[in-house]
Amino acid sequence: MATEVEHTVALTTASSVPDPGSFPESDVVTPTSSNKLSPSQSSSGGNGHSNSKRPPRKSTLTQQQKNQKRQRATQDQLSILEMEFNKNPTPTAGVRERIADEINMTERSVQIWFQNRRAKIKLLAKKSLETGEDIDSIPESMRAYLAMQAMETGKGLGGNYLGRTGLMPFGHNGMLGGDQAQGKVLIHHLTCRSLSIGKWTRVGQNTMDLIIFYSPDKCTMTYYINNEQAGYKIEYPFSYIKNIWLENNEADPNRMGGIVIELNRSPHFFMDSSSTTSGFYQVGDFTEDLQATQCMIHQLGGNPKVLTNQLAKLVSLDSFMNRHNPQ
Numbered sequence: 001m002a003t004e005v006e007h008t009v010a011l012t013t014a015s016s017v018p019d020p021g022s023f024p025e026s027d028v029v030t031p032t033s034s035n036k037l038s039p040s041q042s043s044s045g046g047n048g049h050s051n052s053k054r055p056p057r058k059s060t061l062t063q064q065q066k067n068q069k070r071q072r073a074t075q076d077q078l079s080i081l082e083m084e085f086n087k088n089p090t091p092t093a094g095v096r097e098r099i100a101d102e103i104n105m106t107e108r109s110v111q112i113w114f115q116n117r118r119a120k121i122k123l124l125a126k127k128s129l130e131t132g133e134d135i136d137s138i139p140e141s142m143r144a145y146l147a148m149q150a151m152e153t154g155k156g157l158g159g160n161y162l163g164r165t166g167l168m169p170f171g172h173n174g175m176l177g178g179d180q181a182q183g184k185v186l187i188h189h190l191t192c193r194s195l196s197i198g199k200w201t202r203v204g205q206n207t208m209d210l211i212i213f214y215s216p217d218k219c220t221m222t223y224y225i226n227n228e229q230a231g232y233k234i235e236y237p238f239s240y241i242k243n244i245w246l247e248n249n250e251a252d253p254n255r256m257g258g259i260v261i262e263l264n265r266s267p268h269f270f271m272d273s274s275s276t277t278s279g280f281y282q283v284g285d286f287t288e289d290l291q292a293t294q295c296m297i298h299q300l301g302g303n304p305k306v307l308t309n310q311l312a313k314l315v316s317l318d319s320f321m322n323r324h325n326p327q
Contacts, residue, residue: 073113077103081110085117187213187222190310192258192302195223198295200288212300214238219319221261233280234292236267238323242296246311248304257304259311263296 073081080103084091091099091114093107100107190212194203202225204210211224221241223234243262269292270280285293300307314320 073103073105077105081113081117085114089114089118089121186217187215188310188313189213190259190300190302190314191306192300194256194258194299194301195225196299196301197287197297198289198291200291214314216317216319219323231272231280232286233270233272234267234287235270236263236265238320240265240267241320241323244311244315246304246308247299256301257307258299258301259307261298261300263298266293266296 080099084095084099088095096107096110096114099105100110103110192204192210192212194201195210195212196202202210209226211226212222213224214221219238220235221238225232225234240263241261242264245260247257247260249257266285269283269285271283271286272280285291287293
C-alpha cells in the first residue's frame with residue numbers, strides 16, 4: 001500500500017469530475033495534420049526506405065477517436081479497470097499497454113480512465129476531511145498513494161494533508177511511512193478540531209495543524225501538531241488510557257463536544273524538525289507550563305455525531321479492551 005508516485009498533489013475542488021466510464025475529448029492529445037506523414041513522405045526529406053526503418057509512433061488516440069464517436073466502457077471493461085486500479089492506481093505505461101490489450105482499448109484511453117478515477121477518489125477523500133465521514137470505498141492502494149503523495153510534496157488534499165483519511169500507512173519512525181514495506185501499519189483518524197490539556201489548547205486552523213489518530217497494531221494514540229518550523233507529537237500506548245468517553249454538551253451550545261480521555265500517567269513527547277531528516281525524536285513536554293505532564297484529562301473537541309462511530313470502533317478493538325491485561 002512499489003507505487004509510482006506523482007509529484008503534483010495540489011488539489012482544488014473541481015466543478016466536475018469526468019465519469020471514469022467515458023473518455024473526454026478534452027483530455028486527449030490529438031495529432032494535427034502538420035505532424036502527420038503520408039506513406040510516401042519522410043520527415044528528413046529522404047526516400048521512403050529510410051523512413052520505414054523507424055519504429056512506429058505510439059498512438060495517442062483514445063478509443064472514441066478511433067471509432068469516430070463517443071465511447072463508453074462496457075461493464076466487463078470497467079470491472080477489469082476497477083480490479084487493476086485496486087491493485088495499483090498509478091500503473092506504468094507497460095502495465096497500461098497490457099490492460100489495453102486485455103480489454104480491447106487504446107493505451108491512451110486506459111491512461112485517461114486512471115487519471116479520472118484518481119481525481120474522483122481525491123475529491124472523495126477531500127470531502128471526507130471536511131465532513132469527517134468514513135471513506136471505506138477508497139481502495140487501500142489509493143490510500144497509500146495519497147499518503148505517499150503527501151510525504152513527497154509536503155502538502156496534499158486541500159493544500160495540507162497528512163493521514164487524515166481513515167486508514168493510512170504509518171511508518172514506525174514517524175508520521176506516514178516512506179518506503180519501508182515492513183514498517184507500515186494502519187491508523188484510524190479521529191475527526192477533532194481542537195485539543196485541550198489543562199489550560200493548554202491547540203485549535204486546528206487547517207487540515208495539517210492538528211491530526212489525532214490511533215494505531216490498532218501499535219496500540220497507540222497520537223496527537224500530531226504542526227507549525228511552519230516543525231512537527232510535534234504527543235503519543236501514548238492504549239495501556240495509559242484509564243477512561244474514555246464521549247461528551248455531547250448539548251445543554252451548553254457555547255462548549256464544543258468531543259472525546260474526553262483520562263490517562264493514568266503522562267504521555268511521551270516527540271519533535272520532528274524540518275531541518276533534519278532523521279524523523280521524530282523524543283523531547284520533553286512542550287505544552288504550556290508542562291500541562292500535559294501535570295494534567296491527565298485530555299479533551300478532543302469535535303462533532304459528537306461524527307465522533308460517536310469513530311469512538312465505537314476504537315473501544316471495540318480487542319487490543320483496546322485488553323489494554324490493561326499483561327501480555
